[in-house]
Amino acid sequence: MRWTFRISFMLLLAWAIFVVSPFVALYDLSKAVQAKDVARITERVNFNALRASLARQILGEYLKTQDISERDRQLVAQAGATTLNPVLEELVTPQAVIDLLEDGQLQQIQREGAGGPAISLNPGSLQNVWRIFILSEAQGFRAITIPLTPDEPKDQQFKVTLRLSGTTWRLTGIDLPSALREELTKRASAASK
Template identity: 65%
Template structure:
């Protein structure tokens, strides 16, 4: 009986550590952003996955207003990808991620746009705030967690950070941008393409 209790306790402890580990990784990423530690940021970010995530959502927002079907939609998607690619590439650099995660705005890609985004705050000021972040996060199986940041802001002002487990390391693999920032990036891409 004692062995059953010990093994159960060890399994519970391993499960608890696993459940908290993506939040610890996100906190570590936040500390790397504060310190502007490019090497640590590079370790914690899957840039290709972030590029794909940003491209999908910005292009999705762009195509939402288009009334196209079939081949026309495919051509518009290809054209939209070509137009938006320079904007997305400006977002997927270590410095742009520092700006985005520190200020809520990627300065190079938005041209210093002000007043539309909320800075991401990774610091857990209280146990209540940490608990809220944990409760409002969404797990997608055992290898992926989406975390709303900052948790105390309205949904339309939140970033949704996706952390994905690769090997034994949680890495940033997606950033869902607030609506206002997505719209601004689409406007900037349209202006840049003219």
């Protein structure tokens, strides 16, 4: 009977550590962003996956504005990936990640008066930590989406997706607010002309 309790306790402890580990990784990433530690950010970010995530969002925003048949959407999506490349090159750098996660703006596209929601990776109070934990969305055992601005309306929220790679949680996606997606879409279409 004692062995059953010991094994149950060990399994419960391992599960608790696993559940908390992405939030610890996000906290570590926040410290790297605050310190502007490019080496640690590079370790914690999967830039290829981040590129795909941002390309999907920007291209999706662009396709919303176009009157295109479903069959032509795939062709446009493939061509759009090439068009987006210069914009994505600026977004998928450690400095751009710092800009996005520090204040919700990209310094390259920041316009006067175009303030986004303030992003704080610093958990602050226990109530804020609990709210972020509750609003997080697990995607199986290897990925989790965490809202960084849970008090903002859905279309103004930043969300990050972390994926387990080996024993390390790495940033694989940033869900941008609609205003920033629209700005990046305009920028991509201006770059293609």
